[in-house]
Amino acid sequence: MRTARSTQKNPAHKHPVTALLTALVTLLGLLALGSLAPAQAAPATPAATGLHISDGRLLEGNGNDFVMRGVNHAHTWYPGETQSLADIKATGANTVRVVLSDGFRWSRNSPDDVAAVIAQCKANRLICVLEVHDTTGYGEDAAAGTLDHAADYWISLKDVLAGQEDYVVINIGNEPWGNTDPAGWTAPTTAAIQKLRAAGFAHTIMVDAPNWGQDWQGVMRDNAQAVYDADATGNLIFSIHMYSVYNTAQKVTDYLNAFVDAGLPLVIGEFGGPADQYGDPDEDTMMATAEQLKLGYIAWSWSGNTDPILDLTIGFDPTRLSSWGERIFHGADGIAQTSREATVYGGATEDTEAPTAPGAPTASAVTDTSATLGWTAASDNVAVTGYDVVRVDGTTETAVASSATTGVTVTGLGAGTAYTFAVYARDAAGNRSARSATVGVTTDEGGSTPGASCSVGYRVVGEWPGGFQGEITIRNTGTTVIDGWTLGFAFANGQTVSNMWGGIPTQNGGSVSVAPASYTSSIAAKGSVTVGFTAGRSGTNAAPSAFTLSGGACAAA
Numbered sequence: 001m002r003t004a005r006s007t008q009k010n011p012a013h014k015h016p017v018t019a020l021l022t023a024l025v026t027l028l029g030l031l032a033l034g035s036l037a038p039a040q041a042a043p044a045t046p047a048a049t050g051l052h053i054s055d056g057r058l059l060e061g062n063g064n065d066f067v068m069r070g071v072n073h074a075h076t077w078y079p080g081e082t083q084s085l086a087d088i089k090a091t092g093a094n095t096v097r098v099v100l101s102d103g104f105r106w107s108r109n110s111p112d113d114v115a116a117v118i119a120q121c122k123a124n125r126l127i128c129v130l131e132v133h134d135t136t137g138y139g140e141d142a143a144a145g146t147l148d149h150a151a152d153y154w155i156s157l158k159d160v161l162a163g164q165e166d167y168v169v170i171n172i173g174n175e176p177w178g179n180t181d182p183a184g185w186t187a188p189t190t191a192a193i194q195k196l197r198a199a200g201f202a203h204t205i206m207v208d209a210p211n212w213g214q215d216w217q218g219v220m221r222d223n224a225q226a227v228y229d230a231d232a233t234g235n236l237i238f239s240i241h242m243y244s245v246y247n248t249a250q251k252v253t254d255y256l257n258a259f260v261d262a263g264l265p266l267v268i269g270e271f272g273g274p275a276d277q278y279g280d281p282d283e284d285t286m287m288a289t290a291e292q293l294k295l296g297y298i299a300w301s302w303s304g305n306t307d308p309i310l311d312l313t314i315g316f317d318p319t320r321l322s323s324w325g326e327r328i329f330h331g332a333d334g335i336a337q338t339s340r341e342a343t344v345y346g347g348a349t350e351d352t353e354a355p356t357a358p359g360a361p362t363a364s365a366v367t368d369t370s371a372t373l374g375w376t377a378a379s380d381n382v383a384v385t386g387y388d389v390v391r392v393d394g395t396t397e398t399a400v401a402s403s404a405t406t407g408v409t410v411t412g413l414g415a416g417t418a419y420t421f422a423v424y425a426r427d428a429a430g431n432r433s434a435r436s437a438t439v440g441v442t443t444d445e446g447g448s449t450p451g452a453s454c455s456v457g458y459r460v461v462g463e464w465p466g467g468f469q470g471e472i473t474i475r476n477t478g479t480t481v482i483d484g485w486t487l488g489f490a491f492a493n494g495q496t497v498s499n500m501w502g503g504i505p506t507q508n509g510g511s512v513s514v515a516p517a518s519y520t521s522s523i524a525a526k527g528s529v530t531v532g533f534t535a536g537r538s539g540t541n542a543a544p545s546a547f548t549l550s551g552g553a554c555a556a557a
Contacts, residue, residue, distance in 0.1 A: 050165025068296025070095030102153035104145030140178025177210030213241030239269030244279030378425030453478030
């Protein structure tokens with residue numbers, strides 16, 4: 001992003017005679033003391049040795065701009081899921097935000113454990129944002145700890161964190177204030193920053209907003225400059241958490257641009273996309289605007305949520321992405337398309353060679369609203385990490401899809417319309433190839449036939465007294481895209497759906513009808529989408545025995 005540099009006010013001008021007299025008096029005073037000692041210089045701000053802030057941007061030690069593209073991982077509650085860091089890296093992420101505990105509310109993560117987390121982040125070439133979660137909702141949640149307690153925890157880890165400034169960002173405390181008197185956030189946030197600086201920390205420090213991280217009353221936004229100025233190093237970045245408060249494009253863009261316009265550094269430290277009981281976040285605008293402004297984002301969260309609509313993977317299994325995970329990793333402005341590895345790991349400053357251009361794309365399975373494109377692979381001196389598909393209109397290009405393989409289905413097209421597509425290859429360092437040759441595609445006039453060729457898989461993910469979590473996978477076994485659908489089935493034992501992601505449920509007695517979410521409405525030929533849900537139960541929990549899709553029977557998988 002472009003930011004305005006801060007300016008300093010000029011000192012007031014003095015009258016020349018007054019200035020001369022002042023100088024003579026000062027000189028005589030010094031001579032009376034018997035010496036004319038040189039002026040003492042103000043203490044110098046420590047030079048940045050790693051990740052640092054400059055002109056509102058997060059930079060690496062070499063001055064390279066670094067834009068976070070990552071996910072949150074609940075390490076403190078799932079300490080055995082250490083493989084997750086490698087799995088997160090495999091998605092293309094360049095950052096992981098790791099949940100820790102200072103011992104106030106949950107089991108304290110020891111210095112050895114934190115050192116091991118940092119080592120794994122480095123081994124997997126990830127920038128590591130470490131956060132204390134015990135502060136969540138302070139002032140409203142009686143179980144929450146203070147930022148001062150969190151600061152003491154970081155100080156206890158100083159030996160572990162020293163020398164890791166290139167790789168580690170310290171997020172003092174997660175969502176450190178609730179909705180009760182959020183103005184109280186400013187003073188303890190400032191004090192915690194200054195306590196860490198006084199203890200000798202030179203790391204980039206991240207601070208979360210009040211209002212459970214969402215700052216819907218604007219306290220962080222309105223006090224950000226004062227808090228930033230209170231850090232003598234200037235090495236501070238603000239973090240906004242965007243959930244259902246940010247349910248319109250205007251709310252998202254207004255907040256993000258307020259920081260950009262003020263020249264203050266900002267990252268979306270957490271965000272969600274699936275609708276919940278509080279509203280429907282506008283994740284598309286969050287991700288698109290973050291990419292436009294070159295702001296970082298870190299999606300919540302890899303797996304293990306009590307409310308599983310926000311799990312990016314099912315059961316920590318990287319081969320089973322949820323619809324939310326598909327959106328984050330493979331959707332427009334997602335991680336696969338926009339993430340660039342930190343240069344401290346040998347990224348763009350060492351690898352400057354772009355991949356070769358991919359082969360000319362070919363089109364197949366063209367319907368009224370979609371087309372499947374395929375192309376021959378590009379080559380690279382290191383490795384090709386993905387492909388970007390663009391729509392070409394004269395001299396204008398519009399990104400429409402990204403893929404880690406040599407094919408993708410482009411959806412959302414208009415019926416009976418001519419399009420031109422091309423493909424770029426990219427590598428881990430961010431180098432982009434020349435554009436491939438183009439292919440012309442004209443969509444069909446007629447619609448598709450959803451429900452004609454399909455199968456449905458149903459399984460129970462987990463059960464507990466009075467409830468369970470289920471998963472439904474809808475497979476398109478036909479040769480044309482299913483664009484828009486309605487799933488029907490019936491529970492036989494009084495089960496009631498309480499929450500759903502990937503679909504919108506309507507239930508009447510035991511009968512359930514599910515309409516698709518925006519990101520599951522299209523099912524490519526031979527492809528599938530997954531709908532997850534939680535439901536209540538009172539005893540027997542038999543699986544539905546039959547399914548329909550848009551009125552047509554589907555085979556049970």
